[in-house]
Amino acid sequence: MPVKPAAGVQSVERAFELLELIARAGGECTLSELAAETPLPLPTIHRLLRTLVGIGHVRQMPNRRYALGPRLIRLGEVANRQLGALAGPVLRSLVDDLGESSNLAVLDGDMVVYTGQVPSAHSMRMNTEVGRRANLHNSGVGKAILSVLDDERIARLVTQAGMPAATPKSITTLSGLFAEVERIREQGYAVDEEEQEIGVRCFAMAIPGAPTPMAISISGPVSRVGQDFADRAVPALQRAAATISSALTGNL
Incomplete structure (x- = not known):
């Protein structure tokens, strides 16, 4: 029986999934575009993005789009x-x-x-x-x-x-x-x-x-x-x- 990953590990996997999706989109995209590319619930995506923005790995642009951040x-x-x-x-x-x-x-x-x-x-x-x-x-x-x-x-x-x-x-x-x-x-x-x-x-x-x-x-x-x-x-x-x-x- 497969072992479920710990919640913390799963969160890391999900965060990196979002980073890769943004990269695949050319470096920036909207929240709705991310939601269309992943089965993650919208509140989860939003929470992960807030965390990534807070540590500088993602930045939110004036037009509300999300882009890869300078710390990357x-x-x-x-x-x-x-x-x-x-x-x-x-x-x-x-x-x-x-x-x-x-x-x-x-x-x-x-x-x-x-x-x-x-x-x-x-x-x-x-x-x-x-x-x-x-x-x-x-x-x-x-x-x-x-x-x-x-x-x-x-x-x-x-x-x-x-x-x-x-x-x-x-x-x-x-x-x-x-x-x-x-x-x-x-x-x-x-x-x-x-x-x-x-x-x-x-x-x-x-x-x-x-x-x-x-x-x-x-x-x-x-x-x-x-x-x-x-x-x-x-x-x-x-x-x-x-x-x-x-x-x-x-x-x-």
Whole structure:
């Protein structure tokens, strides 16, 4: 017979559930929007939100919407550094095996943020700064992350962020993006075909079972990153994603 969690533990679980729901909504939402996403009674949601506001993990805006609070910023910064350190050896191994730059990125609101990067040794290379944010619809890591989300959430996030054309090859319509996401789901990896920067191709893959959506990638100039490279990169990314997944879930 399963043991019921203590009330205090249950309250913590519920509080974190609300924080995750706010994050999934793009960082802010209304009380009614939260109530629609959880079976918790409205008085319970309101009580938990008051507690979270009181300790600075949530803030109530002038328009009565609830947003993630400033005290979460440092937690996020530390968590991102630790994630980058955990993934560092895996990213380094990808660079050693394939000779191009590797990255790790995490869903952050309605965009992705790069949390780990190891540059190629080539003088002409991709060099993405840790902490840089990118759109979901035109980056390899962004599209890989979209492929593991449900369609409703994809539409909401991309609509919030917009679909600016970074290059003439960027996808700029929801219908085009959904077709691309379906292709990624079928083949298991995403390709950025000069959609974020002309002359650069990127292969990316979502980390399976990650506690928050994230992806790993390898990128370089199109002159070096062609079909032969893809044949080597895809299985290497699969191994790297599985290694990071195991580390995150404690199954190493």
